Amino acid sequence: HQICTKDTRVQLLKDIRTWADDPDTDKQIFWIADQAGTGKSTVAKQIVTEWEGASKPVVPFFFSIAAADTTSNDKFCSTVAVKLAELAGLESFKAALAEVLNQKLTVETSSFEDQFEQLVFGPLQGTNKPVLFVIDALDEC
Template sequence: PGGNQHQTCTKDTRVHLLHDIRTWADDPATDKQIFWIADRAGTGKSTVAKQIVTEWEKAAKPVVPFFFSITAADTMSNAKFCSTVAVKLAGVANLGSFRTALAEVLRQDLTVETLGFEEQFKKLVLSPLQTTNKPVLLVIDALDECDKRDRLELLSTLLKNLDKLPKAKVMITSRPLPDINQKLQNQ
């Protein structure tokens, strides 16, 4: 889950956009927690997302990618989003407190994956992430390829809870669909 079939950017392309993303993501003083890239299909949004993820991984910065895709059942809904993000966060080298907190959540509640999306997010992502003071970048690519109801649920949950994670930032790519635009236009 959280697939990724894209390449990184070709050298010397998308230079200004990549600079803007890097500047935003590395700025601890910014209040802007969401960076939204909205454009038509085929304009390189996923390539930019892959480039940022690759750079952050190479620099050993905490980054968690989730690439939606209408071509894979696991990535056309939000069903596996929370568990995939939690597993990927647990694999980040310098987030030991996250791993410990997640293990405790899973020990206490063996049925967490049967909960609704927002409760899963709170238990598997939000609560464990609150135990660390490390900056984390979550990259959500091709949100428009997620089922409409599921993507709105994901966005609502993120927007409602992101202020509880002041060191977290979320980069989102999507086509500029009206429902996504309505949620993210003021972010």
């Protein structure tokens, strides 16, 4: 995916930045929906690139029919958990994830819901650092 061409999608990018940088927002999800080919993936890549460049905690996941490991949600939870564990400042997440992995050797064969609870949601409960999740192309999984 490429980033946005200069001076395009200006208002949408501004709206996303404002939302993502507001610690007091009660809106937990910023959903972008439009027809295929309208630049949603490009906008997602732009935001991820900006957050990574500013060392802000961001966890991207781009579904794609072009890559075998991103055509379904099979690897989503484990990939997101690894990306979270790699972020600076989330030591409590890392510790909680390690505990889950030490206790649940069969987590990869669990349902998606159980994997999400055990690998992502549960371990995140002990953190107080906001993290931006960018999930793109859900229609391709």
